[in-house]
Amino acid sequence: MSAVDVKPPAAKTRAGTGGRRRFHPSAGSAQRWSLLVVIIGLVVLFGSLQSAFYNEKLIVFPLLREIAVFTVVGLAQLAVLSIGHMNLAVGRMAAFSAMFMGMAYELWHMPLYVGLLIGLVAGASIGGFTGWIIAATGVNSFVVTLAMDFALLGLVSLVYSEFTAAAAFTAKPAGMDEMRNLSLADLCAGDVCGSPAVPQMLVFTLIAMALVGYLYSRTRIGRELLLVGSNITAAELSGVPTVRRVVGAHAMSGALAALAGFMLAVTAGSFTAGIGGEFMIPSFLGPVLGGTLLTGGVVSIVGTLLGTSLVQVIRQGLTTLGIGLENLNIYLGVILLLALSTDRIRSVVAERKGVKP
Amino acid sequence: MTTQPILLAEKLEKVFPGVRALGGVNLTMAPGSVHALLGENGAGKSTMIKIITGVYRPDGGSLTLNGVERHFKSPHDAVIAGIGVVHQERNVVPEFSVAENMLLHQLPAKAGLVDREAMREQARRALDMIGLDVDLDEPVKGLSVAQTQLVEIAKALTTTDSKVLLLDEPTSALTLAETDRLLDVMRKLRDNGTSLLLVSHKLEEVFAIADTVTVLRDGESVLEAAPLGRFTTGEIVDLMVGRSHKASDFPARSVDRAQAPVLELDALSTGFGHRDVSLDVRRGEIVGLYGLVGAGRTELAKAVLGLDRIVGGGIRVAGKDVKIDNVGTALGRHHIGYVPENRKTEGLFLDQPLTMNIAVTVWARIRNFFGYVAKRRERDIAEHYVDRLGIKAAPRQFAGQLSGGNQQKVSLAKWLAADCEILIIDEPTVGIDVRTKAAFHELIWDLAADGMAILLITSDLPEMVTLADRIVVMRDSRVMGTVENSHHYGETSKAVIGLVHQTV
């Protein structure tokens, strides 16, 4: 019986968003619909301003390929956001795994998919190891993944300078070039072929989304991850093996980062230490814009695709309009702030309407 | 007494949605005295404290401090006005020095800089008043709980004209020796003219120190500023619980005492500090675990669930020695469930739908080989328990949207869904209105009647007498004895309180 019942200030709530809990069941899907509307609106806008925006081969194909890669990056972050953690090393885990894939192809001459598998295992291992450190020490995931980022950044560069001449594994196993270039136009049923705008690489993203989506919506483990993110004490007291779930979430993050690294390397044509260097910010943008909470407990897989699409469409659209890189980031930052503020305003309004916190 | 009261609360009222927490309570404190504020859980004591300390604003009535009517807007307002508060939990900045913590609310400054000399001097003066000898420059994190508490008392005295000092359950974390020390300090303060308002569950210390007493019951003051010397412990207890509590009219339920217990603790000692705790629960039996705050009951429950180290003795479930490492094992292998006391922080996932909240314990059972959990099955289970417990909400609503009573039902529902055979229920009706409380009692009764073994932890004595078959009394992490419940309130409560206050 405490005499004082003072709300903890924002500085102290784990992610400062204690008030951002979404108590309205349909708020998430409303957010996704509005995202979709905004994306379509932007596509129409960019297309009407600059018809080249609809060029299938030069604009849409690379745009969709970017969306494919960065959605997987977003999912890698989503995996740890679901338990209320962060993975700042998401890019470096991709680089670490890509390094193994590069070695598998160049040094051990393995086929494409065996190499991918090795990379996924490497990613899951480093992610799981990170998760284990967090679970065993109880130290904030931010610190641990930040330190891991440093360590991997150094390690990966060391290995590349040790094993390669030009800091890149360039061996291309059979099928890699096709994977990069093929679109649905190369898939024909009789005379009917698909659109040349849709890269076949999107398949990886769809598989990843399906698996992650299945996990969170249909399985015990996925639900338990969300509960760990919601309230780890209550989860522990309800019999959820919380340590295993924390390790699992980080392992999944590592594996997804590995997949994203693979897709990026295939796009670029070589495996370098720089892979994943640009992953960190987009990895948060996609899920957060799509409705995944930083505090854990709520994820949206489709939202991650939409959030990532929004960012990439804006990026591509502004580039097509000839707006330079410099303004791009300004717009992206402003949009991010606006999107989050409106979200916050909406939840405040929802709370005022008599929903008890 | 003819002197002007230092603190006068008249006809205080506070209404929460659906509950009238205070209905015209009066409190009169004379200067230089120790006044005890007593009452059972839910009597309105904490609401009263929150009004006096500026956390809540009253809906009616007035608060007068030293002849001046006051309207506090924040806890800080109350402190500045001269109402010093020492909360039940420690509120200090661990890294800061003793002196700085004491003067944090009004750091003496010269040109924007902390005037350390003035700070030390003021702190020293206050510490001298209570006779505490600690290094002023030592960080508070290096002090014991008792020392920190005394520092907080001294802090309250640094407010230049602190007239009233409110102590909320000040001894709940203290040993007996430390308690004695605290009581000495309180006497000294009183003799120096400070008025103390003591809120405590521990009647022995109330009788040891208090001059006058106000007793609250059901949001009303049933005894107002009466000299304590006129009453016996028993009379005060009667006033607190009222005569209206009578044995429940639940259908009779008998326990077969001949059968073997399903849960036995055999001379259990834990890392927390429990020593030789033995108790047993049979099928269909409700065993109460009574004790004052800090007696180690919740900690005992958590040790049984594998959340604390067992350093001696053992646990037997259905006659077999078991080793429980975590809640998963307790639930999956031994069918033990635990409904925690603090439903918001430990029992519920507030931002998740009821389905998730209820089904969390059954996923392990209903999933298939691939970990697939059928949504339909999950929803059916959730709906079943929403129905059965009369939870007034749809399964897809979020737990955070529910009222306290419904939340508590959800917290219980997951263990029913898990088919528990042994259920440990910790303070099930704290902060729940009277009608829901009765429904809850009936529910627990029925569960036992259906054959569940229940270990009931509650500080609410009437509730205990209503429900329990036997009452195990704990104090300082040990079992003091067991009382057979006759379901006659006066008789059982006297026996229980006798055990609680029994000198060792």
Added chain:
Amino acid sequence: MTGKDLMSRLRANRGSEPTLLVVGIVGYLALVLKSNGDLLEGNSIKGILIYLTVPILIGLAQLVVLAVGQMNLSVGALGGFLSVWIAALIVDSGLPPLLAAGIGIAGGALVGVVNGVLVVVTRINGFIVTLATMTILIGLQYRVAGTRTITLSDGWFTDFGSADVLNIPLIFIAALVVAAVLAFFLRRAVPGRRLLASGGNPLAARLSGISNDRSLILAHGLSGLIIGVAAVLTVMSAPGVNKSIGGDWLLPSFAAPIIGGAALAGGAVSVLGTILAAFIVRLVDVARAQYSLDPSLVNFTIGAVVLGTVVLGTIRENRAARAPKDPPKDTAKEAAPLAGSPS
């Protein structure tokens, strides 16, 4: 893993200044021996200290927000933007360097305050707010700098950047002055103490009438101010500034305070520890150069050291916890029963 747990765990790492000092001195002496005394030469010392200036300042900029349990991801982007902006004001607009520097520092403080206000008003996680401002600032930096490198013509401004007293660069002394002022502010000034109290125990702070919101805005503002100073010193000392300045500031800004013993949950900070940690990180870089090793080794070592500190701290604490201790309640039993038992 509550905030409280985290704090007590991280607190086990406190009092790390002596250790860091020993590590720094031993490391430096080892390098001196290895270099046959070359490192004792004036130019070597100057070289080490010049490149220590910015790491110290960005570490302090991060430290002051960590003190209230916040993070500032915009450290590097703000520093980069301010650097090119100050340079552009001098070169393009022809402003006097002193005025440009003043505008830059004020601008930094303003951006910091905006960060703080956004966090307080929207209640959005500071991580995301500063991520957004970071993105915006990177854009602004590109906009100002474009693809060019802005080089200042020689003058007193650049002279200051390369000047030294007894081989100690003036800009390094300036960084130490900032550190000293910050340390003094946090130790002695009333707002500084309030800021730390908010970080150490927001509830206790609030009960004492301290506004945690104000502390938070102040911390972000100070962070921006310090970055402003870092930007000015960068413009003074760097041969030229371009769009890539600040790009690699973010991670070191966290490494120095964390190795230096700051608790991520707020409340515990060590200015000296941050400086020593920055020095040790710098030594790793010097050693790398001495042994002609791969530059990536530095990052790897920093990462491994932080991870090691974290894991070792936990092991030490677990060992302490496992040591047999008397349950506190036991003493109660031996103690005399309470005087004046109930009648």
